[in-house]
Amino acid sequence: MKLYLGPGPNSDRVRIFLAEKGLDLPVVPIDFGKREHKSAEFLKLNSLGQVPVLQLDDGEVITESVAICRYVEAIHPSPPLFGSDAPHQGKAEMWNRRMEQEVFGTIGNVVLHTDEFFKERHTQVPEFAEAQRRAIPSKWMWLDREISDGRPYLAGDEFSIADICGMVTLMVSRFFGYEMPAEIPNVQRWAERLRQRPSWQAMTN
Numbered sequence: 719m720k721l722y723l724g725p726g727p728n729s730d731r732v733r734i735f736l737a738e739k740g741l742d743l744p745v746v747p748i749d750f751g752k753r754e755h756k757s758a759e760f761l762k763l764n765s766l767g768q769v770p771v772l773q774l775d776d777g778e779v780i781t782e783s784v785a786i787c788r789y790v791e792a793i794h795p796s797p798p799l800f801g802s803d804a805p806h807q808g809k810a811e812m813w814n815r816r817m818e819q820e821v822f823g824t825i826g827n828v829v830l831h832t833d834e835f836f837k838e839r840h841t842q843v844p845e846f847a848e849a850q851r852r853a854i855p856s857k858w859m860w861l862d863r864e865i866s867d868g869r870p871y872l873a874g875d876e877f878s879i880a881d882i883c884g885m886v887t888l889m890v891s892r893f894f895g896y897e898m899p900a901e902i903p904n905v906q907r908w909a910e911r912l913r914q915r916p917s918w919q920a921m922t923n
């Protein structure tokens with residue numbers, strides 16, 4: 719197995735997932751500066767020219783960070799990170815999508831529509847970026863209300879892929895300097911819990 723990773727939250731999602739599983743896969747680092755992700759050789763692996771990419775021993779390729787995590791979960795089920803039983807699996811999926819679409823996606827849209835790096839790949843619309851930037855605090859406040867029931871993790875009592883999406887969201891938010899609202903105590907407590915995990919420490923060291 720070979721894992722092609724580069725900078726950015728989607729590779730980080732897989733890195734954190736593997737750290738939580740206690741796994742170490744052979745990694746091929748992809749240098750964005752040298753545009754290795756757009757080389758003819760790499761485009762044969764992923765026509766979108768994006769990381770992460772997992773290549774299996776038989777040559778089959780899996781792209782999409784969550785799909786890679788799902789594959790790893792299937793071959794290394796312990797500890798379960800997509801839920802330990804049907805109700806937990808439903809909740810983990812629900813919260814992974816909510817985190818991705820509501821919070822990560824809103825922040826990501828600002829980056830996609832403002833950052834120099836994405837200029838070539840996207841038609842950047844500054845008005846949309848600004849509207850999304852203004853929406854960020856309300857997304858965090860929505861999350862704060864949702865987890866005000868005191869649950870330790872997004873999907874309930876089990877740490878899951880949804881929290882890993884939360885971790886990369888927090889990292890991107892900090893990296894680009896997007897402020898979080900002051901009054902979100904439940905999110906702050908949850909974020910602090912995530913920061914204490916060895917997988918977070920491993921990412922930020």
Ligand SMILES: N[C@@H](CCC(=O)N[C@@H](CS)C(=O)NCC(=O)O)C(=O)O
Pocket residue numbers: 724725726727728729755767768769770781782783784839
């Ligand atoms: N939906 C994909 C998104 C992958 C993605 O956008 N990767 C970024 C890095 S975080 C990338 O390779 N960007 C380079 C580019 O799009 O040119 C996933 O979840 O893996």
